[in-house]
Amino acid sequence: MNTFSETKTGTDRFRLLGGWVERPDDLQPALEGDITADVVIIGAGFAGLSTALELTALGASVVVLEQDFAGFGASGRNAGYLAGSMGVEFELFHKRVGLEQARKLVSFYDEGVSYVERRLRELAIDCDYNPSGIIRAAVHPSQEKKLRHSMALGQHLGSVTRFVDADEMRARGIPPAFLFGCTQHGGTLDPGKYIMGLRRAALRAGVRLFEQTRLLSYSEGPSIVCRTERGSASAPFMVLATNAYTPQLGLLRDKVVPLRVSAIETAPLSKAQLKTLGWQGREGIVTPHWTMESHRLTARDTLLVTTKQLGYAYGSGTPNQPDPAAYKVLVQAMDDRFPTLRGTPIGACWSGYISLAFDALPVVGTTGLQRNILYSAGCSGHGVGTQSLVGYLLAERIGGIEHPLLAALRHKTPTTLPEPLQWCAMKAALAGVNRLDRALNRKVRASLAP
Ligand SMILES: Cc1cc2nc3c(=O)[nH]c(=O)nc-3n(C[C@H](O)[C@H](O)[C@H](O)COP(=O)(O)OP(=O)(O)OC[C@H]3O[C@@H](n4cnc5c(N)ncnc54)[C@H](O)[C@@H]3O)c2cc1C
Structure with missing residues (x-):
């Protein structure tokens, strides 16, 4: 059994800011006084900084207000899978939006990968990107039907994937717990280096970034006034790139729920441990569980295990605190999939927030009396590519061009529930999927028992 699970609470390795970033040494000063710009962006994650960079390239003057520091949110805490439509639940939205729009949505996800790959080159961001492809890999033979069905539907919608059979998995040295799967372009990166690269590029480009500057309120009109503790920023356009934190601002409360x-992450693995794994290509692996497991090696030779068990806090809260139960379940997943690593110390654990719409589709649009407030949320756990690409789409929209991919995102998002119904519904739904996943994992263990 892994040493981490022997600690009482599982919180002694907890990292408040995640495992990739620290508060930057050149933290930008908080906003003081009243300023104006062409666009004010709230939130400095992938979406906010990407929008800021694209707008600046179009010649706009841009202010970004960030409550803590750029990368404080999910963008600095994620698992670093740059994945396209792989792992997206095609069934869920195919029926809802129809074939044509579903095809465009798939190309939105896939285009996110190409967009980030291009931006890494253009902005000279070194974030240990390994374009290994992503494999959605089964851990039990009974997952084959679901995997093949989803892959076939994805292909029908334009997703470029192919099946990887057991022989190929073994020939590639993929750890044996992963039986077969389907693969798609993309890869893994260090999200901390990516977001800090965007931050540096934004500062270099002249974006006025105010960190430790929380948006407290705003008033609408031809010029939107965004109020903070010690000042205000006004502009004809505001972009809310606050993702899972948006409901706390009183917006999108009826459209998205924050999920923890x-x-x-293990301590660095020894050369001998790495050798026992094989896994020469270091492909990012996700599983077709109801709540996926994701397993990847990092450039610092650690193993990172994420997702597996999601959480919802009453009232759409986003408390930045440890989730010992989730860490324990992740340790169990690691022990199950990598028996040779049992006993390896855990170096860090952390949590962050994504936002989810009930149809699992992006929630990107325009609101306000003057239609000059733009927002982006709801990219679930697939924001490395999509939220970066959204920056380009929103900047074009502000510049007067509606990109076809932005138009494709327009659809009616199902309404969330009022509390306490939402809390009850989320708890019941998460408990249900956890039960199904636990049953499958028991089958896997039983099939391996001597
Ligand atoms: C543990 C984890 C693993 C993940 N793994 C992956 C993965 O492997 N691949 C993938 O594609 N996606 C993954 N995701 C999802 C992905 O990280 C997100 O979809 C993406 O980072 C969202 O970017 P964003 O810019 O929209 O939001 P965020 O990065 O959350 O940025 C929002 C920003 O707004 C700021 N803010 C909030 N309120 C205010 C306010 N009032 N005033 C000023 N600023 C404010 C926040 O501080 C934050 O910096 C993962 C997420 C988590 C948490």
Whole structure:
């Protein structure tokens, strides 16, 4: 059994800011006084910084207000899978939006990968990107039907994937717990280096970034006034790139729910441990569980295990605190999939928040009396590519061009529930999927028992 699970609460390795970033040494000063710009962006994650960079390239003057520091949110805490439509639940939205729009949505997800790959080159961001592809891999033979069905539907919608059979998995040295799967372009990166690269590029480009500057309120009109503790920023356009934190601002409360996602990371593995794993290509692996498991090696030779068990806090809260139960379940997943690593110390664990719409589709649009407030949320656990690409789409929209991919995102998002119904519904739904996943994992263990 892994040493981490022997600690009482599982919180002694907890990292408040996640495992990739620290508060930057050149933390930008808080906003003081009243300023104006062409666009004010709230939130400095992938979406906010990407929008800021694209707008600046179009010649706009841009202010970004960030409550803590750029990368404080999910963008600095994620698992670093740059994945396209792989792992997206095609069934869920195919029926809802129809074939044509579903095809465009798939290309939105896939285009996110190409967009980030291009931006890494253009902005010269070194974030240990390994374009290994992502494999959605089964851990039990009974997952084959679901995997093949989803892959076939994805292909029908334009997703470029192919099946990887057991022989190929073994030939590639993929750890044996992963039986077969389907693969798609993309890869893994260090999200901390990516977001800090965007931050540096934004500062270099002249974006006025105010960190430790929380948006407290705003008033609408031809010029939107965004109020903070010690000042205000006004502009004809405001972009809310606050993702899971948006409901706390009183917006999108009826469209998205914040979900807590957790991660554990081992201490660096020895050369001998790495050799026992094989896994020469270091492909990012996700599983077709109801709540996926994701397993990847990092450039610092650690193993990162994420997702597996999601959490919802009453009232759409986003408390930045440990989730020992989730870390324990992640340790169990690691022990199950990597028996040769049992006993390896856990170096870090953390949690962060994504936002989810009930149809699992992106929630990107325009609101306000003057239609000059733009927002982006709801990219679930697939924001590395999509939320970066959204920056480009929103900047074009502000510049007067509606990109076809932005138009494709327009659809009616199902309404969330009022509390306490939402809390009850989320708890019941998460408990249900956890039960199904636990049953499958028991089958896997039983099939391996001597
Ligand atoms: C543990 C974990 C693993 C994940 N793994 C992956 C993965 O492997 N691949 C993938 O594609 N996606 C993954 N995701 C999802 C992905 O990280 C997100 O979809 C993406 O980072 C969202 O980017 P964003 O810019 O929209 O939001 P965020 O990065 O959350 O940025 C929002 C920003 O707004 C700021 N803010 C909030 N309120 C205010 C306010 N009032 N005033 C000023 N600023 C404010 C926050 O501080 C934050 O910095 C993961 C997420 C988590 C938590």
